[in-house]
Amino acid sequence: MAYESFRDFLTLLEQEGELIRYSDPIATELEITELADREMKKPNGGKALLIEKPTVHGKISSFPLAINTLGSFKRMALSFGAKSVDEVADAMGDLMQAKPPTNMKQAIGLLKSAMDLRHVRPKKVTSAPCQDVVHLAKNSKTSIQDLERKDATLLDLPILKCWPMDGGRYVTLPCVVTKDPDTGERNVGMYRVQVYDPWTTGMHWQLQKVAARHGKRYFETGEKMPVAIFLGGDPVYPFSATAPLPDGVDELLLAGYLRKSSVPLVKCKTVDLEVPANSDFVIEGYIDPKEELQMEGPFGDHTGYYSLADLYPVFHVTAVTHRRDAVYPATIVGIPPMEDFYIGAASVRLFLPIFKMNFPEIVDIALPAEGVFHNLVFVSIKKTYPMQAYKIMHGLWGMGQMMFTKYIVVVDENVDVHNTSEVLFHWFANTDPQRDSILTRGPSDVLDHATSEFAVGSKMGIDATKKLPGEGFPREWPPLIQMDEGIKCRIDEYLSRNPH
Numbered sequence: 001m002a003y004e005s006f007r008d009f010l011t012l013l014e015q016e017g018e019l020i021r022y023s024d025p026i027a028t029e030l031e032i033t034e035l036a037d038r039e040m041k042k043p044n045g046g047k048a049l050l051i052e053k054p055t056v057h058g059k060i061s062s063f064p065l066a067i068n069t070l071g072s073f074k075r076m077a078l079s080f081g082a083k084s085v086d087e088v089a090d091a092m093g094d095l096m097q098a099k100p101p102t103n104m105k106q107a108i109g110l111l112k113s114a115m116d117l118r119h120v121r122p123k124k125v126t127s128a129p130c131q132d133v134v135h136l137a138k139n140s141k142t143s144i145q146d147l148e149r150k151d152a153t154l155l156d157l158p159i160l161k162c163w164p165m166d167g168g169r170y171v172t173l174p175c176v177v178t179k180d181p182d183t184g185e186r187n188v189g190m191y192r193v194q195v196y197d198p199w200t201t202g203m204h205w206q207l208q209k210v211a212a213r214h215g216k217r218y219f220e221t222g223e224k225m226p227v228a229i230f231l232g233g234d235p236v237y238p239f240s241a242t243a244p245l246p247d248g249v250d251e252l253l254l255a256g257y258l259r260k261s262s263v264p265l266v267k268c269k270t271v272d273l274e275v276p277a278n279s280d281f282v283i284e285g286y287i288d289p290k291e292e293l294q295m296e297g298p299f300g301d302h303t304g305y306y307s308l309a310d311l312y313p314v315f316h317v318t319a320v321t322h323r324r325d326a327v328y329p330a331t332i333v334g335i336p337p338m339e340d341f342y343i344g345a346a347s348v349r350l351f352l353p354i355f356k357m358n359f360p361e362i363v364d365i366a367l368p369a370e371g372v373f374h375n376l377v378f379v380s381i382k383k384t385y386p387m388q389a390y391k392i393m394h395g396l397w398g399m400g401q402m403m404f405t406k407y408i409v410v411v412d413e414n415v416d417v418h419n420t421s422e423v424l425f426h427w428f429a430n431t432d433p434q435r436d437s438i439l440t441r442g443p444s445d446v447l448d449h450a451t452s453e454f455a456v457g458s459k460m461g462i463d464a465t466k467k468l469p470g471e472g473f474p475r476e477w478p479p480l481i482q483m484d485e486g487i488k489c490r491i492d493e494y495l496s497r498n499p500h
């Protein structure tokens with residue numbers, strides 16, 4: 001289902017009883033965070049919140065703010081226009097199974113052509129709601145004459161100061177568009193944006209991310225790098241921007257696939273990039289590679305800790321455009337569980353078929369909320385030969401953003417990886433720590449404050465599967481205690497007749 005606007009999605013959430021409106025003024029400085037954090041900590045992610053009168057320095061913003069809109073499995077499914085996330089994942093799996101690939105390259109190629117087959121390539125349009133209102137930066141060199149010129153800047157948007165020790169205000173759900181200067185391939189990634197002043201921001205793309213690679217090429221050539229940030233529109237946009245797609249696969253193709261309709265793209269007003277015409281806000285600008293990097297942060301992060309200030313490129317705003325009736329989308333990150341848990345879990349579910357293609361023995365994968373995405377991964381496998389669990393650990397550490405995973409625990413197929421208590425039971429019961437664990441080194445998440453070096457760390461793999469001959473276990477493996485199915489049925493029937 002294609003949403004024409006973020007507002008359309010909010011209307012549906014309200015109809016589904018998934019949205020709470022707040023009509024009193026609430027401050028963008030910390031207060032919205034406290035309200036949203038309490039909501040996100042409720043069972044199954046609570047509700048989405050629509051703050052009708054967010055205040056910025058005590059003044060009511062011209063724009064309402066919505067938060068926690070993707071923060072439950074139900075709202076994730078609604079964002080896809082589906083009954084459940086599983087329904088979308090199964091459809092994606094079916095596409096893949098039509099012609100099973102034999103390696104990762106083929107799998108990605110297949111994903112690309114599967115998306116193409118559904119006629120979901122972005123299409124160009126000339127008029128766009130996201131350009132209803134256009135504000136040009138005072139120092140913008142653009143020659144566009146017919147634009148409505150006002151003194152509106154980023155400071156008019158209800159951008160949050162999330163946590164007490166944050167270095168400032170941050171745009172927290174930005175879809176950042178860049179292009180590879182060599183191939184012209186587009187990337188859309190979600191990288192937070194710290195507001196420095198009315199017309200400049202930080203650009204927090206981390207070392208291993210695609211936009212950072214694009215940026216590096218601009219730093220090599222010395223050319224100015226055009227960047228566009230869009231917010232709102234169809235809710236599949238922010239989801240797609242966070243999805244761990246391989247470098248070179250356009251996130252807007254995934255967005256088109258999920259919304260079952262091409263993403264309408266309009267040219268930006270001041271930079272040579274395109275953005276979804278039905279977004280709510282667009283912030284256009286550039287990064288000048290000749291300019292020095294600037295300190296960005298601290299920021300209360302996904303890890304539950306503040307990520308400390310570090311050097312990042314400076315983004316110069318040349319234009320801010322928006323819908324006349326724009327709603328500003330936001331999220332907060334912090335001590336889990338938060339909205340991002342549901343975004344990440346949906347991603348893992350959707351991309352499970354790709355993992356399975358590479359490793360057919362994989363049954364399921366879960367990233368428990370406590371592990372904050374990359375810290376902890378549980379994998380269940382159908383094990384048929386010795387040391388297979390180790391093959392899976394090494395394979396996963398070599399796959400895209402799975403490289404950041406600190407701990408991988410491999411269990412047998414009968415274990416439900418979404419039930420953390422069940423995994424812990426099998427982990428503790430089935431392992432001899434020295435024999436069944438492996439330590440190795442690799443790149444780490446730049447947000448990881450525990451590694452001794454920046455972006456470099458160690459990893460631990462735990463083989464919690466039943467041990468086979470050849471795995472250094474000479475004894476007999478005992479059976480797991482399980483009741484007969486017939487007895488279970490008899491007792492079910494008995495209890496239904498004699499309820500207590």
Ligand SMILES: Cc1cc2nc3c(=O)[nH]c(=O)nc-3n(C[C@H](O)[C@H](O)[C@H](O)COP(=O)(O)O)c2cc1C
Pocket residue numbers: 172173187188189190191192193204205206207208209210211241242243244245331333340343401
């Ligand atoms: C709410 C949220 C905020 C994020 N903020 C950042 C960020 O500031 N910097 C970053 O590099 N990744 C951030 N990420 C993770 C990236 O969006 C994710 O790794 C994505 O796949 C990167 O896209 P890319 O592979 O095209 O670079 C964030 C994810 C979420 C869900």
